[in-house]
Amino acid sequence: xxSQNDKATWSILRFDHRTFTAQLASMQRNKQVAAIPEKYxxxxxxxxxxxxxxxxxxxxxxxxxxxKEAFASCQLRKPVVFPQTxxxxxxxxxxxxxxxxxxxxxxxxxxxxx
Numbered sequence: 001x002x003s004q005n006d007k008a009t010w011s012i013l014r015f016d017h018r019t020f021t022a023q024l025a026s027m028q029r030n031k032q033v034a035a036i037p038e039k040y041x042x043x044x045x046x047x048x049x050x051x052x053x054x055x056x057x058x059x060x061x062x063x064x065x066x067x068k069e070a071f072a073s074c075q076l077r078k079p080v081v082f083p084q085t086x087x088x089x090x091x092x093x094x095x096x097x098x099x100x101x102x103x104x105x106x107x108x109x110x111x112x113x114x
């Protein structure tokens with residue numbers, strides 16, 4: 001169970017200048033590869049949600065948190081390489097990516113439902 005402090009911390013981080021937001025993601029709307037620039041360490045909730053054109057994502061090497069439903073329903077085709085800096089993957093971050101499921105299930109123990 002998450003504490004209130006954890007929720008408050010994420011609320012603050014979502015407005016940090018190092019957070020990759022849905023608005024920034026919309027600039028990559030028609031691309032098949034979503035390469036998130038290295039300067040971002042947080043990926044916001046619902047960032048790419050429902051973008052069926054995205055087939056592959058490249059996470060920045062310093063990525064720490066992947067937000068809730070960030071890549072839900074994207075139909076990713078290639079395995080996701082998670083940098084060692086990832087500390088938390090929020091609930092349903094990769095939901096409805098059926099071909100991806102076999103590539104990431106079982107890798108992480110303490111994260112929310114992928």
